Amino acid sequence: MKIRGYKVVLAAALAATALSGPAFAADPIKVGVVTPSTGTFAPIGQQVRWALELAAKEINAAGGIMGRPVTLIVEDEETTPAAAVQKAEKLFQVDNVDFLTGTVNSGATLAVGQLAERNKKLATTSVSFADSITADKCSPNVFRVNARAGQQSAALAAWLLKQKPKAKIYYLGPDYEMGRSTVAAFKANAEKLGAQSVGEVFAPNDSKDYTQFFGQIRAARPEVMYISVAGNDTARLLTQMQDFGLLNSLQVVGASGTITSANMGALGAAANGFATGAGYSPQIDTPENKKFVADFRAAYKVDPDLYGADSYGTLYAYKAAVEKAGSTDTDKVRAALEGLTWNTPQGPKTIRAGDHQAMQPMYVVRINNGKFDIIDKVSAEDAIGPDTCTRF
Amino acid sequence: MNALDYLQFVLAPQVVNGLALGVAVVLVALGLTIIFGLLDVINMSHGEFYAVGAYLALALGAAHIDFWLLIVLVPVLMLPLGMVTERLLIRPVFNTKDRHVTTLLVTFGLALIAEDVLKLIFGPNTQRPPTPIPGASEIFGIILPNYRLFLIAIGAVIVAGVAFVVYRTRLGAMVRAAAYDRNMAASLGVPVSLVYSGTFAFGVALAGLAGVLLAPIYSIFPTMGRDFILLAFTVVIVGGMGSIWGAVVAGLLLTQVQALASLVISPVWTDPIVFGTMVAFLVFRPQGLFGRLGHA
């Protein structure tokens, strides 16, 4: 199921000897994957790994990248930046990978990005959505292939205020950097469009019981509730809201990582009606996506989620960039990636040269019995927001 | 917001919801305090036994075994697990000088393994059994789900049952005697060794029962065992080692403090408050509210 170190070490050793000379046609192109298989984000890591393996298999079956096969070398992020950096350094130094992806924890993405910069390699994330990664903490060696928090909010707010002009919104986020920034981003977008904010509360991460906030929420009498908790916290929050009858009168919207295949099973009917701004839904009605979903399901028995789709697209972005550059050299691939437009199951994506953030059409999806129904679409240009990266 | 609104929407629900959470905490802490009070063992894997109970309920529930039967069946299934754990891991180091630390370390190791085994068997994703009693009731404008009402009721029954066994039966007398002075108890004919493993198993079974009862509210995932553990330890220390009434009073009190404090300060700071309470008790009243089992 997994491609682990051993097999590939030999290939790595072979490739290392060839580095000084010209690349031979049969040398594999090595892609490092640091993604969690233990810790709280393990379910996300599974989607990332599966999608990358699927993409690698397809690329290799079609003749590889410039005639060279792609090899993935997978390491466990352990959901902590310290482990991620250690594994990434192994991939850069020992396995000599040309390109690294897969980090989930946004602290890990930032730390691995810095390591990539110091090792003169390229790193991407297809999961982390903290705005800072392609804004104030951007790096010339880091690219983000998925939509950041700001893009998600823009799409969602536009749809919501079309449905309910002057909506009264209550916000509930996890009390840490990510939670606060997602709430702030959505609030700004929604208020600009005429929404009325009636209250906000930040709950500790890993809260057991959200019922202590329900009184305040009812007292504020909101029509819409925006949430940006994730994983087990979402399962608890929404099922507890369901038990308390709060879901009957409220439209719940939230960040795109709030409901995924990892907690859908626990949520059941409590997820119905939840709307989010996301870069992906398995329902996207294009031939590329239908094929992707069918292949993914055939291989792993489950639907891909947005992390799967974005990770799948990452490898194709790298393929396109290397073929455009005619080389795996960091500077040349970086130049090729900047402004690159390529096709993904989500539609065409373009990497903005100024901050290395992918631009893509954003969808508003609503959950209906375990399916992500697409109910609205916002163009890439309208969702992206300004480029605030000043480092390059 | 006017005063009446505040009372109805904020204050009263806060107290009532805090009560349901308090019962949940008491259920988890009950087994912990009994094991601690009698054997002097800090069971770091108590949270994982709670998780095992929840997963057992999930697996058996998937095999169409009725929830009401599970309430009895899961604790019974946990008993041998507790027995074996005590015999294999606690007994061999029980008579060493540093047994507090040694047993804590052993059970910490067990917790590491248990969490990973659960993930290996059941996968990393969150799961949840269906709510056994759906619907909600409205009392004076305060909405409370029926299952939470049931939890408060059954929690009271369980606490009363355990207290009855410990304080009013011959079996309980043996346990208390062994906790007070094991040598004296042994010379009076109490089968101390059996009482020890029996008590440990009983505590484990209580953890499993808490798992069955709380899973429909708090969901099931491999790391769920870490959830209640700091709070449960605090309850044990504040209530007094092994004291059942202490656990009840401390559990309900601490969750109320948390619930009411979160109205005035950011909820993130409620954890430090709970921890501060634990420190204050350790410093000023180390025997806890009610003193330790067998001594009070």
Place this chain on the structure above:
Amino acid sequence: MLDRLTLSMRASHVLAALLVVAALVLAVVGSAIGDTFYLRLATEALIFAGLALSVDLLLGYSGALSLGQALYFGIGAYTSALVLMKVPSFWLAMGAAAGMTFVCAIIGGLIANRVRGVYFALITFGLAQVVAKVVYNIRDLGASDGMIGIPVIDIGIGPFSVSAGNPVGFFLVVLVIIMALYAATAYLLDTPFGRVLTALKANEKRVPFLGYSVWRARMVCYLAAALIAGLSGALYPMLRGFVSPELMFFMTSGNAVISVILGGVGTLVGALYGSVFLVIIKSVIGSWTDHYLIIIGLLFMAGVLFMPKGLIGFVRPHVERMIAPRHLRETRAPEQDAPLKAEEVKP
């Protein structure tokens, strides 16, 4: 006269010297083949060995199990990171980390040393948990994302200068510091004060009759352990260029405890070996299964139940026999607390 305590300490020193030799071999081989990763991994293992050393000083010599020693490691790391981002000076960062850790340890020690045994474990656990949560929420400290952008510094040692980015150079610097911490700890334990600690562990009730303050001894031990953890932590951002709140989480403290148990409690050098051993098994087992925690957990429990002196327990008696003077050689080298084991303790 050479007694058994000194003898086992000397045996530990022999093993520590062996570790240094192995490290030097690694440094030579590593620089010869131009390796970066393994040298830096070994550097990280040594840094975490410092944390394990501090856990062992507490657990092995005053019998106090800390489940939150990562707190001081984290304080050291954050202080060092903050200083380095303003002034890229190695000595200033180390000094600031030591000062900050010391101040925090006085507060933590006043709280934690009110209690003993499991209560001490729970207090240290809670203390670390709460502080980690606070750091997780403070935006000026990078909150949950941690802080990146800590520069690669040059470490001035007299007329020489070593870059923290030089794998061999920085490895040797860290080796020197960690071994100096080890030597300082061993020295501390060899002073009369150290003997009071040992006596404390054996029988706390009798020590006051000898005219020593139990509280003061335990407090000094706590402060020393915190300093070791803080100084080790201060090295982390120099190696990795970032800090994150995960450094203070329970898993970091837990790993240090696991290292100490695997290496051998109360041997000092065992903490160093245990830490290196943990890194090795983690990467070996981790390369073929995601469920390596099961194996580490099993090894750990086996260590607690069957090998009270861990890996060192297998090796050190042999070393002791080799270096022992005649009057001690006849009998088998003793387990330090073997006679205490039989003693029945009332709950």
